[in-house]
Each structure stands twice: as C-alpha cells, then as structure tokens.
Amino acid sequence: MSKEKRDIWRKYQKSIGDDNFFFVRSCIRQNFFPASEQAFLHILRNELGKNVVEDARHTTCSGIGYHSDVVNFDTLQTIIARHFALMTEAKLKNVAISCVTSFGLYSEVLETWKEFPSELEKTRENLYKATKREFEIPENIAHCSDIIYKFREEIKNKEKNRLVNAETGEPLKIVDHIGCHYAKIFPEYGEGGAEFPQVLTGMIESWGGQTVDYPERRHCCGFGFRQYLVQANRGYSVSNTYKKLQSMEPYKPDMIIANCPGCTMFIDKWQYTISELEHRTFGPDKTGIPVLTYEELAGLVLGYDPWDLGLQMHQVSVEPLLDKMGIQYDKDKKFADKSGKIFSIPKQPEYIL
Amino acid sequence: MRQYDTKYQTVIIGGGIAGMTAALQLYKFGIKSLIIEKEDKLGGHLIKWYKLFPGFVNADEVVSNVVSELIDKRMQVITGAEVTSIDSIYDNYIIRTSSGHSFEAESVLLAHGFKTFDPTKKEEYGYGLYSNVKTSVEIENILKEHSNITIPKRVGLIHCVGSRDEKAGNLHCSKLCCVSAVKQSIELKERFPDAEIICFYIDLRMFDNGFEELYMEAQIEHGIKFIRGRLSECSQNIDGSLVLKVQDTLTGLPMNVNVDWLILMVGKEAAKLPKFDKSIDVKLAPNKFVAPENIFYNPNQTSQPGIFCGGTVSGPKTIHESAADAKAAAMSIIDYLNRK
Numbered sequence: 095m096s097k098e099k100r101d102i103w104r105k106y107q108k109s110i111g112d113d114n115f116f117f118v119r120s121c122i123r124q125n126f127f128p129a130s131e132q133a134f135l136h137i138l139r140n141e142l143g144k145n146v147v148e149d150a151r152h153t154t155c156s157g158i159g160y161h162s163d164v165v166n167f168d169t170l171q172t173i174i175a176r177h178f179a180l181m182t183e184a185k186l187k188n189v190a191i192s193c194v195t196s197f198g199l200y201s202e203v204l205e206t207w208k209e210f211p212s213e214l215e216k217t218r219e220n221l222y223k224a225t226k227r228e229f230e231i232p233e234n235i236a237h238c239s240d241i242i243y244k245f246r247e248e249i250k251n252k253e254k255n256r257l258v259n260a261e262t263g264e265p266l267k268i269v270d271h272i273g274c275h276y277a278k279i280f281p282e283y284g285e286g287g288a289e290f291p292q293v294l295t296g297m298i299e300s301w302g303g304q305t306v307d308y309p310e311r312r313h314c315c316g317f318g319f320r321q322y323l324v325q326a327n328r329g330y331s332v333s334n335t336y337k338k339l340q341s342m343e344p345y346k347p348d349m350i351i352a353n354c355p356g357c358t359m360f361i362d363k364w365q366y367t368i369s370e371l372e373h374r375t376f377g378p379d380k381t382g383i384p385v386l387t388y389e390e391l392a393g394l395v396l397g398y399d400p401w402d403l404g405l406q407m408h409q410v411s412v413e414p415l416l417d418k419m420g421i422q423y424d425k426d427k428k429f430a431d432k433s434g435k436i437f438s439i440p441k442q443p444e445y446i447l
Numbered sequence: 448m449r450q451y452d453t454k455y456q457t458v459i460i461g462g463g464i465a466g467m468t469a470a471l472q473l474y475k476f477g478i479k480s481l482i483i484e485k486e487d488k489l490g491g492h493l494i495k496w497y498k499l500f501p502g503f504v505n506a507d508e509v510v511s512n513v514v515s516e517l518i519d520k521r522m523q524v525i526t527g528a529e530v531t532s533i534d535s536i537y538d539n540y541i542i543r544t545s546s547g548h549s550f551e552a553e554s555v556l557l558a559h560g561f562k563t564f565d566p567t568k569k570e571e572y573g574y575g576l577y578s579n580v581k582t583s584v585e586i587e588n589i590l591k592e593h594s595n596i597t598i599p600k601r602v603g604l605i606h607c608v609g610s611r612d613e614k615a616g617n618l619h620c621s622k623l624c625c626v627s628a629v630k631q632s633i634e635l636k637e638r639f640p641d642a643e644i645i646c647f648y649i650d651l652r653m654f655d656n657g658f659e660e661l662y663m664e665a666q667i668e669h670g671i672k673f674i675r676g677r678l679s680e681c682s683q684n685i686d687g688s689l690v691l692k693v694q695d696t697l698t699g700l701p702m703n704v705n706v707d708w709l710i711l712m713v714g715k716e717a718a719k720l721p722k723f724d725k726s727i728d729v730k731l732a733p734n735k736f737v738a739p740e741n742i743f744y745n746p747n748q749t750s751q752p753g754i755f756c757g758g759t760v761s762g763p764k765t766i767h768e769s770a771a772d773a774k775a776a777a778m779s780i781i782d783y784l785n786r787k
Contacts, residue, residue, distance in 0.1 A: 289570045309682035309690045312571075344685045 106277075106287035110244045111188030111234040115146045116181040120193030121154045123355045123387075129404035131192055133389040134238050141252060141396065142245055146190065149180045157195040161319040171217040172224065174203045179227035187233040190241055194354035197237040198275025201283045204235065237276060239353035239388050240285055243293045246300040254397025257303030259348075260420025265304040266348040269383070270294035271338075271361060273354025274314050288312070294351055294388060301395045310341035316364070317356035332371070335364040339376045339383070346378075349415050350385045361385045362409045369445035381447045382410035394421065401427050411447055451523060451548060455481045457780055458542050458552035460530050460721065461559035463491020464766055465758020465773035467513045469556055472777035474520055478784065481552075482522070483544060485529040489514050491560050495584055497591040499766060500630040501657035509766065530559075534724040538753065538787070542721075553787065554753045554780050557729075557737055558773060561715040561759045564609025564617065572608065572711055573681040579689060580681060580709045582608075583627055590634050599642050599707035602635055603691055604628045605678050606648040610714030619734040621714035622763040625651050626658045628712050632671040633664070645672045645704065647693055655765060676702065681709055715763040727751050736762045747776035748783075755780055 115138070123130055138144040156173050159165035181189060191197040207214035221227055242249070257266045272291045277284025286292025289312065295305045316334025321327045338361070342350075352358040362385035369375050369382070377383050385408065386394075393403040400421065405412045406428045416423055429439050457473055459466045462484030473480045488494060489510070496506035517524065528546035533555060535541075542550045563584055566574035573580045581589070583604075589596065606628055610621040625648065632644045651673070653659040665671040676693040684690055684705065691704045717735040730750040732738040737756045740748040747755050757776030758769040 287570075307683070309684055311682065312680060 104286075106281055106284060106292075108236075108240065108283060108285055109234055110236045110240045110285075111190075112244075113144050113188075114186050115144065115188045115190035115236075115241070116184055116186040116232075117146050117148050117190045117238075118152055118155075118177055118192060118196065119148070120196065120355050121158070122359075123192060126355060126359045126407070127387050127390065127404055128407060129393075129402060130387040130389040131238075133393045133398065133403055134192070134242070137249070137389070137392055137396065138241070138245075142248055147184050147186060149184065151180060152177060155193070155196040155199055157193070157199050158319065158323075160199065161195070162323055168216070168220065170199060171203050171206070171213065172220045174200055175217045175221045175229050176225060176227060178232060179221065179225070179229035181232060182228070182230045187230070189232045189235045190238050191235060192238050194237065194273030194276045195356070197235070197283075198273075198279050200235050201280050204231065205280060207231070235283075237293075237353065239276075239293050239297075242388055242392055243285055243296045246297050249392055249395060250300050253301065253395045255395055255419055255421055257298060257301045257391075257395070257419070259418050261418075265302055266418065267306050267345060268298045268303045269306045269308065269311075269342050269345075269347045269350040270298060271311075271315060271350055271352040271354075271357050273352065273357050274318075276353060294353060297388060297391065298351070301391075306342060306345045306347050308342040308345050310338045313338050313341075315352075315354075315357040315360050317354075317360045322356075322360070331360065332364050332367055335361055336368055336372075339365070339368070342383075343376050347383055348418060350383055351388055351391050352385065353388055358385055358387050366409045366443055366446055369443060373445050375446050377410075377414070379447070380445070381414055384408065384410050384412045384415045386412070394419070399423065401430075451481065451525065451550070452479075453549070454551045455479050455523070456552070456784055457481075457554045457556055458483060458540070458550055459556045459558055460542075461491065461557070461758070461760070462486075462489040462524060462526065463558065463560050463758065463769075464493055464509070464513065465560065465760070465769045465776075466491075466556070466558035467517055467773075468770045469558060469757050469773040469777045469780075470522055471513070471516055471520070472774045473780065474522060476777075476781050478777075478781060480523070480556075481550060482517075482524045483528055483530055483542070484524065484526045485545075485559075487527045489517070489524065489526065492563075492584075493766065495587055497587045498630070498634065500626045501655075501661045503630070503634075530721040532722045532724070533727060533754075535726050540727075540753065554755065554783055556755045556757055556776055556780060557720070557749070557760045558757045558776070559718050559760055561736075561763065562718045564615065564621075564714040564716055566608055566711045566713055568615060569608065569612075569711075571680045572605070572678060573683070573689065573709070574711060577681070577683050577689060577709075579687070579707060580711065583624065583631060583710060583712045586631055586635075586710050590631070590638065597707075598639050601643045601645070601704075601706045602639075602708045602710065603689075603704060603706040604632060604644070604646045604710045604712060606646065606712045608711040608713050609716070611649060612714075615714075617714055617716060617734065619736075619762070620652065622652065622654075623765060624712035624714060626653060626655070626661065628710075629653075629658075629662050629665045629671070631710065633661075633669050636669045636671060643672070644669075645674060645706070647674050647676045647678060647691075649677065649696075650675070674702075715759065718760065723751075727754070729754055732762070734762070736760065745779070747772065747779040753783065755783075 156165045277288040281287040316331040321331040365382040457480040528544040739746045757773040
C-alpha cells in the first residue's frame with residue numbers, strides 16, 4: 095500500500111469525547127449480537143474507567159421508519175431532540191451512539207439545524223408542546239466505534255490476544271466494512287472519511303492485524319432498508335453482499351469486522367443464503383468468513399470468553415478464527431447458558447460450515 | 448543581471464500563447480510591452496503538450512515559432528518571476544514581482560491562463576493512490592518522452608474530471624477535454640496498437656472545425672470505444688490493475704471495467720490573480736475566471752479601466768482561440784492607449 099493511500103484518511107480527523115458519555119442503544123443490535131453493547135459498556139466502564147450513562151426512557155430513533163417513509167422528518171427531529179433532552183437532564187454533553195443508522199440521523203439532524211435554524215426552533219417548540227422538555231445540543235456526537243478507536247491503544251495495553259496467526263506469527267488479514275451512514279453522508283463526521291475510513295482499520299492495525307483493501311471495499315452490504323424491508327427486493331440485497339464476498343475472496347481474509355448492525359448481520363447471514371442458493375462458500379474447506387462486531391473483536395483482544403461475547407449467535411462459525419488466533423474455548427459450552435444448561439442447538443447447514 | 452526599463456505602455460502577465468501573441472501584436476503597432484512569466488521558460492501549458500488537435504501539429508513547433516519571433520524582435524521578457532502585486536498610481540499601474548522588480552505600466556494585460564483541476568480532490572478516482580492513474584497532462588508527457596513503459600492492455604479515459612461537477616466546485620465545461628481525450632486516444636492507439644482504449648464521457652462537445660471528424664476517425668479507423676458513463680469509483684485489483692465502477696448512462700446499467708491505466712481528463716480552473724490594491728476592481732465570473740466588462744462589445748476589457756484580459760484567463764479556450772483573443776486584447780489596449 096502506497097504511503098499516500100495509507101495517509102489519505104488523515105484529512106478527516108474528528109473530535110471524540112474523552113469521558114462522560116450518554117449512551118444510546120441500537121434497536122436491533124441487542125437481538126443480532128446480544129453481547130456487543132454489553133461488551134462496549136464493560137470495556138468503557140471497567141477496563142477504561144469511563145462514565146457512561148444510560149436512560150431507560152431512551153427510545154428508538156425511528157430510523158427504520160424514517161428510511162421506509164413511515165416516519166416524517168419533523169417527527170424524527172423531535173424524537174432525537176427528546177434524546178438530547180434526556181442527555182441534558184443527565185448533565186452530559188457527549189453522546190455515544192451504538193447504531194450507524196442512528197449516527198447518520200443524529201448527524202443529519204444536527205447539520206439541518208446548523209443550515210436551517212428555523213428547523214431547530216420548530217423542533218424545540220414541538221418537543222416542548224409534546225413533552226414539556228427542553229434540550230441542549232450535544233458538544234460531541236460519536237459512534238461507539240469512534241470511541242473504541244480513540245481508546246485502541248489503551249485496549250492494546252491490556253491485550254491478552256493479538257490479531258495474528260498463532261502458528262505463523264503473521265498478521266491476520268481482516269476486511270473492514272463501514273456502514274454507509276457512518277461517513278458517506280457527512281465524510282467529516284467519520285474518522286478517516288468515507289473513502290479510506292480509519293475507524294476500524296485503526297483498531298485492526300493497533301491490535302496486530304492487517305487491513306485488506308479490496309476493490310469493493312466501499313460497496314454497500316446491500317441492507318439498504320428498502321432492499322431488505324420490501325421482500326421482493328431481497329435478491330438485490332443478497333447480490334450486493336455476494337459482490338463484496340467475491341471481490342474480497344482472492345485476498346483470503348481471515349475475518350470481516352463491521353461497525354453497523356445491518357451490515358454485520360447481512361454479511362454474516364447472507365453467506366448462508368448464498369451457500370444454499372449457489373452452493374458457494376468463501377472461506378477454505380466449505381467454511382465462511384467469520385463476521386464480527388468491533389466490540390466482539392475488542393473483547394477477543396482483551397481475552398473475554400468467546401461465548402460470553404455471543405459469538406455463538408453468528409451464522410458463520412467462528413471456531414476456525416479462534417483456533418487461528420490460538421484462543422482457548424470450551425466447545426461444549428457454545429450453546430450453554432450461564433448455568434451450564436444447553437439450549438437448542440441449531441441444525442448444521444448443508445453447504446456452509 | 449539583465450536591465451529592464453522601469454516604464455512600459457503595457458505589462459503582460461503570462462508568457463503563454465496568449466501573452467506572447469498579444470506582445471507581438473502590440474509590437475506591430477509600436478507599443479512597448481514587457482512579458483512577465485512565472486516559469487523559467489516561455490510557452491505556458493503548451494510546453495507540456497505533445498501534439499495539438501485536430502491536425503496533430505507538434506506543440507513544441509508552435510511554441511518555438513512564436514518564441515523565435517519574440518527573440519527576433521528583441522522583445523522584453525522576464526521569466527522565473529511571479530507578479531506579486533498590482534497597485535494603481537493615478538491612471539497607471541505599479542507591478543511588483545517576486546524577483547524584486549518593479550515596473551510602471553499605462554495598461555496591464557492579464558494573460559496568465561488557467562490551472563488544471565487537482566484530481567486528488569476526487570479521491571474516489573484514485574489519483575495519487577494508484578500509480579497507474581494518470582492525468583491528461585501526465586499522459587502528454589509520456590507520449591512526448593517516448594519512455595519505456597509497461598504496455599497497457601486496456602486504457603480508460605474519464606472525461607470531465609473536475610468540470611461540470613458541482614461537488615468539485617466547478618459547474619463550467621472545460622471545453623477542451625473532449626477533443627483532447629479523442630486526440631490522446633488516437634495517439635495511445637498508435638503507440639500501443641493492441642491496447643483497447645475506452646472513453647467514458649458525459650456528452651461529447653465537438654464544437655470546432657475538424658473536431659467531429661476526429662471523433663469519427665477515432666471510432667472508425669482506430670476502434671476507440673466511447674461509453675456514455677460516469678465513474679463512481681476506481682479501486683485496485685489484487686494484480687495491481689484497476690477496476691472501474693461505471694454507470695452506462697445510456698442503458699442505465701452499472702458496469703465493472705478492468706483497465707491497466709486510467710487517464711483523468713482534468714478540467715481547467717481559474718488561475719490565481721495577482722494581489723490588487725483596494726482601488727482596483729477586477730470582477731470575476733461565477734466560475735471565478737476574469738469577467739469581461741461586456742462580453743458582446745468589450746470582451747477583452749475587465750471591469751477595471753486599463754486592465755485587460757486575453758486568452759484562457761477569461762475562460763477555457765483552444766490554442767487558436769487564445770491567440771485570436773490575445774490579438775483582440777492587444778487591439779483593445781491600443782484603442783485604450785490612443786484615447787488616454
């Protein structure tokens with residue numbers, strides 16, 4: 095990789111809060127990757143000693159409704175203003191956003207208020223009429239991956255596992271996938287911009303891995319709301335992921351990490367769909383390419399138990415990756431709950447391991 | 448150090464084809480002028496060019512003919528000096544240069560041309576990241592030098608890079624890139640007969656004599672392919688070749704095209720103006736090129752009396768248009784000096 099290419103991201107460096115975060119959860123991540131948000135909170139609070147506040151009154155940002163034309167922009171602004179009101183009540187100024195869709199919408203709303211102050215006034219009025227709440231605009235909004243990126247060296251200092259092949263000592267080849275709404279709408283809101291984003295690459299490189307720069311690196315995973323929500327369009331969604339997997343295959347990546355709920359799920363789950371449709375897999379010996387969230391990756395680096403991180407919830411089996419990294423795990427506990435009771439074991443797919 | 452006079456009837460800023468042509472025209476009418484050129488050699492952008500459209504005349508030949516005439520006539524030229532400021536003094540101007548010179552002039556001709564668009568601003572096109580992404584200016588140099596290079600199997604040329612592009616801050620058409628791409632395609636095909644050459648265009652603006660014929664020749668005699676399409680992204684394959692994601696805007700379908708070289712037809716942007724004192728008011732057009740006082744009746748006079756524009760300083764032009772515009776500017780200056 096040329097020096098210019100390595101360094102182009104430096105044009106886009108954002109300010110990321112240092113402490114005292116108001117955490118806003120994602121609607122869907124807790125179902126798809128149930129331990130990721132918990133891992134984020136654990137890392138920040140217990141490993142890094144940061145103050146992260148949650149509020150049970152926090153709701154959806156309504157992003158899925160907004161992108162499906164069910165929720166209008168006025169409503170969206172008011173909902174996000176309500177979240178800012180909860181942040182203001184907590185006397186905090188930094189928002190930590192778990193979902194990339196939400197992050198894109200928070201950015202869009204803040205930019206709208208900058209460009210059109212009348213929208214801000216209207217939203218203040220709407221929120222007050224509806225809830226009697228008032229709010230301050232946050233000093234800093236960051237996606238949770240920005241925050242893990244910011245503290246990547248602190249995490250490295252506590253690492254138990256490196257992103258290297260335990261047998262050969264070679265760095266693992268890792269594909270990073272950034273959600274479209276993280277930086278493609280407002281490149282300056284993303285660490286490293288939209289073309290050569292650094293947010294996940296920074297983590298990969300700090301923790302010993304190597305980023306794969308493949309031709310379709312910036313291509314959408316295909317989730318795209320309408321592609322997936324309208325059942326008839328799902329073939330379009332699959333074909334986008336298929337295109338990405340074909341493009342990365344010659345580089346033989348060891349894993350994929352993503353910072354968006356939709357992307358992580360679809361790149362993972364569509365590998366099963368593609369195996370059924372095309373009898374095609376992209377890892378060696380009928381395996382797929384494991385897809386992890388950045389918190390799961392950080393958790394592995396910090397030595398957390400893979401099953402506590404919820405890696406058994408992924409479609410593509412993670413065991414080949416764990417073996418490659420030399421991580422010890424108990425095979426029998428993969429589908430066991432905390433008391434040791436085995437819950438139902440999924441059927442093994444025919445074409446993908 | 449060469450000695451210069453301190454006072455001229457006209458100081459010409461820029462020693463490209465426009466500046467030199469204007470100086471020769473002024474000379475014919477007995478007007479004493481000085482050319483100030485920031486580069487070490489006269490000729491402007493033309494000295495970087497290999498051959499000129501539509502007749503494939505050597506650019507060096509055109510430059511050397513004009514420069515020889517300047518030398519024959521012992522005309523005053525200062526090279527390697529940038530104009531740093533222009534101040535008004537009564538109805539004359541004081542021109543200062545980076546070389547420490549200072550001249551008084553009764554009139555000034557802005558003939559400092561254009562600059563090419565910086566393609567690193569379109570980072571999705573990969574310029575500066577992949578060594579096989581080149582600009583149209585660099586390809587002229589490759590063609591000119593006849594250097595040993597790896598023979599490409601397929602070359603893509605992207606029109607309108609930084610032109611007609613609101614995101615790049617330029618709504619204007621750079622006018623010359625379409626025909627330059629056609630010319631360069633033919634030259635590349637002649638140099639690499641087995642290579643496939645593909646132009647990706649918005650629309651082809653073959654506005655001048657011989658241009659449409661050249662476009663037809665490119666297709667019929669040289670087999671150059673023209674695809675109406677826009678590049679969204681250039682990435683690198685594992686073997687170092689490039690993959691272009693293009694939308695064919697005629698069929699509405701996306702395409703992935705592998706190429707060995709990508710040539711970006713970089714647009715023309717307004718060059719930086721000298722620093723004027725507050726009393727001087729040279730107005731600019733929305734595209735930031737110098738705006739003539741009246742495009743129909745006084746196209747070479749700027750909004751500031753005594754300051755004129757010639758050549759591409761007022762917008763993209765071909766070589767012969769620049770030369771004709773410079774002659775017209777010279778005649779406007781003569782008229783101004785006569786009435787002064």
